[in-house]
Amino acid sequence: MIRPAPRQRAPGFGRTGKPVPANALARLEAELTSLAGSTVELERPKDAARGDYATSVALKSAPASGRNPRELAEELAARVVSLAAIERAEVAGPGFLNLYVSDAFLGEALAEIDPSYGGGSAERPERIQVEMVSANPTGPITVASGRNGALGDSVARLLEFAGHEVEREYYYNDAGAQMDRFRASVEAIRRGEEPPEDGYHGAYVVELAREEGDPVPRMLEQIEATMERFRIRFDSWARQSGLEGELDAILATLPTYEHDGARFVRSTQFGDEKDRVLVRSAAKGGAPTYEAADIAYLRDKLDRGYGRAIYVLGADHHGVAGWFAVIALMLGFDPARVEVLLYQLVHLTRGGQVTKISKRRGDVVFLDELMDEAGVDFARWFLVDRGHDQSIEIDVDLAAERSRKNPVYYVQYVHARASGIFREAPSGAILEPRPTRALEPEERELVKRLAEFPAVVAEATERRGPHAIPVYAIRLADDFHRFYHRHLVLASKGGEDQPFRLALVAATRVVIARCLDLVGVEAPERM
Numbered sequence: 001m002i003r004p005a006p007r008q009r010a011p012g013f014g015r016t017g018k019p020v021p022a023n024a025l026a027r028l029e030a031e032l033t034s035l036a037g038s039t040v041e042l043e044r045p046k047d048a049a050r051g052d053y054a055t056s057v058a059l060k061s062a063p064a065s066g067r068n069p070r071e072l073a074e075e076l077a078a079r080v081v082s083l084a085a086i087e088r089a090e091v092a093g094p095g096f097l098n099l100y101v102s103d104a105f106l107g108e109a110l111a112e113i114d115p116s117y118g119g120g121s122a123e124r125p126e127r128i129q130v131e132m133v134s135a136n137p138t139g140p141i142t143v144a145s146g147r148n149g150a151l152g153d154s155v156a157r158l159l160e161f162a163g164h165e166v167e168r169e170y171y172y173n174d175a176g177a178q179m180d181r182f183r184a185s186v187e188a189i190r191r192g193e194e195p196p197e198d199g200y201h202g203a204y205v206v207e208l209a210r211e212e213g214d215p216v217p218r219m220l221e222q223i224e225a226t227m228e229r230f231r232i233r234f235d236s237w238a239r240q241s242g243l244e245g246e247l248d249a250i251l252a253t254l255p256t257y258e259h260d261g262a263r264f265v266r267s268t269q270f271g272d273e274k275d276r277v278l279v280r281s282a283a284k285g286g287a288p289t290y291e292a293a294d295i296a297y298l299r300d301k302l303d304r305g306y307g308r309a310i311y312v313l314g315a316d317h318h319g320v321a322g323w324f325a326v327i328a329l330m331l332g333f334d335p336a337r338v339e340v341l342l343y344q345l346v347h348l349t350r351g352g353q354v355t356k357i358s359k360r361r362g363d364v365v366f367l368d369e370l371m372d373e374a375g376v377d378f379a380r381w382f383l384v385d386r387g388h389d390q391s392i393e394i395d396v397d398l399a400a401e402r403s404r405k406n407p408v409y410y411v412q413y414v415h416a417r418a419s420g421i422f423r424e425a426p427s428g429a430i431l432e433p434r435p436t437r438a439l440e441p442e443e444r445e446l447v448k449r450l451a452e453f454p455a456v457v458a459e460a461t462e463r464r465g466p467h468a469i470p471v472y473a474i475r476l477a478d479d480f481h482r483f484y485h486r487h488l489v490l491a492s493k494g495g496e497d498q499p500f501r502l503a504l505v506a507a508t509r510v511v512i513a514r515c516l517d518l519v520g521v522e523a524p525e526r527m
Contacts, residue, residue: 022120023454024109028053028085028101035079036061042099044448048441051090051098052448058095069095106444107434107500109451113507118514121458122163126307130156133227133312134171137219138182139364140204141226143383144314144346146367147392150383150520151343152312153232154466157518162461167235167306170227171297174216175241176287186215202364226368230376231520243296247288250296251278254330265291270329272322291323298327302337310339310464318342341464343388349395374399380520381408385470408521411473411512414480416527418509421489421502431506432499442483446504449479453511457518466519473515480508 025042032040038061042053058073065072070091077089077097085105090098132152135145156166173179185199189209195201208215227234255266261281268275278292301309313320321342325335347354348365370379374396382394385407404410439447453472460468489501513523 023112023117023451024085024105025451026454028083028105031083031085032057032080035083036076044452045098048445050092052101052444053099054092055097055099056095058097062095073097103435103439103444106439106447106451110433110447110503110507113433113450113510115510115514117510118454118457119161120163121454121461122159125163125165127165127167127305128156128159128308128310129167129169129301129304129306130159130310131169131171131301131312132156133232134173135223136173136178136182137216137223138178138200139202139219141223141230141367143348143365143367143370143394146230146370146379147343147346147383148312148314149227149230149232150380151341151388151466152310154384154469154519155310155312155341155464157520158457158461158464158466158469161457161514161518168232169236169238170223170234171238171240172220173240173290173293175239175244175293176290179216183215204364204366229371230367231380238297238300240293240297243293243300244288246300247292247296250299251292254295265295265330267326267330270326272326276323294320294323295327295331298324298338299331302328302331302333306337308337308339310341312341312343315342315344339464341388344391346383347391347393349393350397354393370394370396377412377521378406378408381470384466384519387465387467407470407474409527411470411477411516412521412524413527414477415509415512415516415523416525417484418480418505418512419525421505422509425490425502429502430499431503433503433507435500436496440487442479442486443501443504446476446479446483446508449476450507450511453514457514469515469518473512476508476512476515480512 029040029042032042032055036057038057040055040057042055045051045054058076059069062069062072073091073095077091080086080089080097080099085101085108087100087102089100092098130152133141133145133149135141135148141149153168156168160166181196181199185195185201185205186209188195188199189206195205208218211218224234224237251263251265255269256263256278257266258264261283262277263279264275265278266275276291277289278295279288280286298309311320311324317340321340324338324340328335328338348370367379378399383392386392398406400406402409435443453476456468456472460466483504487497487501489498489505491498516523
């Protein structure tokens, strides 16, 4: 059993009674801000010889005071050394301030790291619904829809970690002409005919045709099984067909009018670029439009008490964000309660060749195929390791790599290696996060990287940008591997270095495990 040394938690409130920032780096920024009289944001210089942290606060505040920024920086440098965390401060260039922190400060930062480290950043926790994937039940989930799920679920995990109550929902568009074409395609195969030209094609349609009855329930089962395998556990499954019965009552509350036999809503009164058709004319079938279904669904969401509704949609829905804001206004809700995240395309390559994705044609790449070939961890990581406003190209050949070329393996190996160290550690070994001697450069760099995590995860949550987590995890893995290869953690007879280094390894394992979990990737004990 590994036994941590007793440690004191940072106090929750300062002398003024105001909340103290929850981590060492944030507290240092707050102390520096108080001394500078202006907001201080710390950055890490690329070269550690230029300081552990740097700030340009003097450059930013000088114009308002009419002072020379370098003079301001020199004055601030003289004041900041009074802080226990600062060993020395140097002025560089026109007014940059480089700060060197004490080993004691780094020990304080390390001592804070536990499984909840970086969590609870939400100032006002909300009840939030994240609707994701929501692919039509006309075929198996494609890799493109997999990106939707990886993004949406990672955003949901970030929000949960921040302290929000989050529910995940899948919305089935199980009504309308596309469903008619899907059923017609399966029926054509059953009769020994080709599916309609505008229908659905591919091996999966042939497989469905071999089974009797309506193919839609079977398709729903397959979709839900794929989502479970992909580690997305939905709290609810909504259906368009189930909301259509509420449409007449909703339309009665909206400003609508008839034109050419169709029913329009006066959405331009609420800032829309044009009035929208909600019910088609009898000549065009008389069915409700997607816009009508959008209204029914959004009201259903917000009536269920969600403080915020987040939609994850493909880039081809770029005009939807404004439309949802209009819907919220028409229904009497604050449009700020609705968010839309748009993601770009996915390109899958094998041997340098791109495979196209099209559900109606037969050249489809399904998410299950990607998971079969590369694994769930690989799929979850690579479908979220770029900003959702960028397209992704996934080289499946990387799945076989056991090196830094495969970032999933590289990061997971940190957790496995750290776990291995603790399996080999003697029973009763002590973990001491506060150093008893001067820290080595690699130890300092690793602690500083760990101390960044709360800010990284808070910003990723606020920006709905989970791709920041893999980026950070790779940098943390780099620092850990450098530390591990240059320093012995377990000494044959203990030694003064072992307690601190064990604490450092334990903290790294905690943060790496959290990073992996936030993007739906497992943290293996062995590899």
